[in-house]
Amino acid sequence: DAGITQSPRHKVTETGTPVTLRCHQTENHRYMYWYRQDPGHGLRLIHYSYGVKDTDKGEVSDGYSVSRSKTEDFLLTLESATSSQTSVYFCAIRGGGFEQYFGPGTRLTVT
Amino acid sequence: QQQVKQSPQSLIVQKGGISIINCAYENTAFDYFPWYQQFPGKGPALLIAIRPDVSEKKEGRFTISFNKSAKQFSLHIMDSQPGDSATYFCAASGVTGGGNKLTFGTGTQLKVEL
Numbered sequence: 001d002a003g004i005t006q007s008p009r010h011k012v013t014e015t016g017t018p019v020t021l022r023c024h025q026t027e028n029h030r031y032m033y034w035y036r037q038d039p040g041h042g043l044r045l046i047h048y049s050y051g052v053k054d055t056d057k058g059e060v061s062d063g064y065s066v067s068r069s070k071t072e073d074f075l076l077t078l079e080s081a082t083s084s085q086t087s088v089y090f091c092a093i094r095g096g097g098f099e100q101y102f103g104p105g106t107r108l109t110v111t
Numbered sequence: 112q113q114q115v116k117q118s119p120q121s122l123i124v125q126k127g128g129i130s131i132i133n134c135a136y137e138n139t140a141f142d143y144f145p146w147y148q149q150f151p152g153k154g155p156a157l158l159i160a161i162r163p164d165v166s167e168k169k170e171g172r173f174t175i176s177f178n179k180s181a182k183q184f185s186l187h188i189m190d191s192q193p194g195d196s197a198t199y200f201c202a203a204s205g206v207t208g209g210g211n212k213l214t215f216g217t218g219t220q221l222k223v224e225l
Contacts, residue, residue, distance in 0.1 A: 031210060042117075042200055042215035043155065050210055058212060090154055098143045098206050100213060102154035 003027045004103035006091050012109045019078040021106050023091030025071075031094035032074040034058075034066060036087040037105075043090065049074055081110045114138050115203050117216025124223050130188040132219045134201035137182065141203040143211065146175065146186045149198045149218075158199075159186070191223045 003026035013019050023032060031050055035043040035058075045058030047066040055066050063085060065077045078085055091103040116135045124130045134144075145160035161168045161175040161184065168175045174187040188195055201216040 033212075035213075040217060042115075042217045043202075043213070044215070045212050048210050048212060056210060059214075094211060098204070098211050099145065099157055099160060100211070101157060102147075104154050 004091060004093060004101065006089075006103040006106050008106060009104065010107045012111060013081050014111055015082060016080050019081050019108065019110075021076045021089055021091075021108070023074045023076070023103060025074075025093050027093070028071055029093040029095065030071075032068065033092040033094070033100065034064075034074065034076045035090045035092065035102075036060065036085075037090060038087050046076065046089075078108075081108075083110050086110045114141075114214045115201060115216045117201050117219060119219060120217070121220040122222070124188075124191045124221065126191065126193060126223055126225050128191050128223075130186075130191045130195065130221055130223070132186045132199055132201070132221070133183065134185065134203075134216050135181075135183045136203045136214075138203070138205070138214075139182070140205040141214075143204045143206045144175070144177065144184050145202050145213070146173075147200045147202065147215075149200065155200060188221075191221075193223045193225060196221055196223050 005024045007022045033048040034046040037043045044060045049055045049068040067075045089106045092100040146158045147155035148158045149155045172189045177184045199219045202213040204213045
């Protein structure tokens with residue numbers, strides 16, 4: 001699992017509430033990523049980070065923000081959750097080469 | 112815009128047979144092509160990856176074939192086993208600058224029958 005943990009693993013929340021998902025790594029990798037997985041779409045990049053306080057947008061960044069104040073933690077925030085953000089969220093880290101390793105995922109349901 | 116097209120959507124193969132999954136890409140800046148295997152309830156696991164400087168890469172029963180001129184690459188699973196039943200995703204990225212952002216195909220559900 002490349003030393004990646006995600007929390008929470010499951011969450012149900014109501015429309016309009018803020019939600020923060022956490023990704024934690026133990027191996028001091030510089031690059032970290034947030035993807036969402038939806039049926040028929042594969043995985044799509046939301047945001048990524050290339051260092052502490054260095055982040056950039058991905059393909060589906062609208063409605064999401066991220067923060068990285070420490071190398072080991074990458075947070076994904078939904079400022080005001082919507083039903084379209086119901087999904088499975090995966091964090092990934094980039095290893096020593098170009099490979100990316102994924103965490104176990106967080107299943108988020110917005111009612 | 113779907114930059115990586117994957118087919119078939121689902122595949123049933125007999126035990127011992129060859130499973131073949133195909134992907135095509137549009138962005139000529141892509142130069143890293145991994146395949147991931149995902150079991151239900153788990154995160155995607157890196158299976159094998161290729162760069163465009165070679166046309167084929169083999170690791171155990173898994174082989175990637177790469178055709179740069181056609182902008183296509185495929186995964187071959189030899190001697191398919193029931194334990195290979197999973198969803199497989201191809202992906203692509205450009206490794207020079209831009210953070211190695213992966214663009215994924217939509218996935219292939221493989222079922223290997225006894």
